[in-house]
Amino acid sequence: KSSSMKGVISPENFEKEIEFWKSAQKYIRGQSIPDAIKRIVAEVCLKHNQFLLDIESDRRNKEAVAARQELMYRLRTETTWSLPRIGRFLGNRDHTTILHGFHKFKKQLEKGEVSL
DSSP states (O other), X not given: OOGGGTTOXXXXXXXXHHHHHXXXXXXXXXXXXXXXXXXXXXXXXXXXXXXXXHHHSSXXXXXXXXXXXXHHHHHHHHSOOOHHHHHHHTTSOOHHXXXXXXXXXXXXXXXXXXXX
């Protein structure tokens, strides 16, 4: 692909993209999310059926924790964001909390207990 084609959606995928963003909108509406990570956040919210506000919160229910840890892992592996920056985005968490969540999700992924 040429660099001029970056970000261009093929006609075949256009409808899928429209449906994806329509579905994701309710989970991320009203939140300030940098464009670089918006798709990752939307995918995690949809997969876990969790609002971003719940993921960022101090809630410790199983669903919110699972979504939060997957988001920690994906932001660390799919972006150039540092642990402190990910922590600030996810409710001002300490970088060591992000590191713990990253390793926990990675271990579960390696054991086949979770998937991306």
